[in-house]
Amino acid sequence: MKKSTGIVRRVDELGRIVIPKEIRDEFNIYEKDPIKISVSGSSIILEKYKAKECTKCLTKCEDRDKFCRNCGEEIK
Numbered sequence: 001m002k003k004s005t006g007i008v009r010r011v012d013e014l015g016r017i018v019i020p021k022e023i024r025d026e027f028n029i030y031e032k033d034p035i036k037i038s039v040s041g042s043s044i045i046l047e048k049y050k051a052k053e054c055t056k057c058l059t060k061c062e063d064r065d066k067f068c069r070n071c072g073e074e075i076k
Helices: 021-026 069-075
Strands: 035-040 043-048
Touching: none
Parallel strands: none
Antiparallel strands: 035 043
16 A cells, blocks of 8 residues: 655765655664665555564574574474
8 A cells, every 4th residue: 555645855076865754653663773675667666674683682583583592492
């Protein structure tokens, strides 16, 4: 669903734009949060990035399980 906010921002000389505070607040985006950038046709899509994390130790986890390899072995 595409919703227009009516907000227009200019790209600065370093290629940056500012995401308005109202939008950051709505999506719980805080300073230093990683943002995923993708392209679909002629649209640029920004999404808050959430890496998969182990439920127990909160480290990044590549597996589809809820636990990283080390914690999974511990639990077994």
